[in-house]
Amino acid sequence: MASSRADTVAGVVTAADADGIDSVWVSVGSEQHSADGGFNRTFSFSYRFVIASGQQSGTHIPMSVRARDVAAFQTQRDTYVVVVP
Numbered sequence: 001m002a003s004s005r006a007d008t009v010a011g012v013v014t015a016a017d018a019d020g021i022d023s024v025w026v027s028v029g030s031e032q033h034s035a036d037g038g039f040n041r042t043f044s045f046s047y048r049f050v051i052a053s054g055q056q057s058g059t060h061i062p063m064s065v066r067a068r069d070v071a072a073f074q075t076q077r078d079t080y081v082v083v084v085p
Contacts (some may be wrong), residue, residue: 001064008048009047010046012044013045016042016043016066016070019041019070020037020039021040021043021069022039022070023037025063025066026045026063026066027038029062030048032079033047055083058082059083061080064077064079065077
């Protein structure tokens with residue numbers, strides 16, 4: 001079964017660092033959104049991605065969240081979104 005309409009992946013990412021957050025990136029598939037952390041010690045970023053129709057049920061779409069602090073240290077977490085009917 002293939003999806004027949006566009007759907008979304010949405011959420012909130014929170015990053016914290018004693019030195020301050022420089023930037024946060026979230027990607028789903030080949031699309032990426034980013035936000036400037038403003039050097040805040042704790043920073044939350046809301047994201048929303050539209051997933052195109054026509055995806056096969058059970059398809060794994062890669063998802064990645066990355067944050068960088070003011071000292072240029074970066075961390076990344078990878079996961080995936082599963083298309084459901």
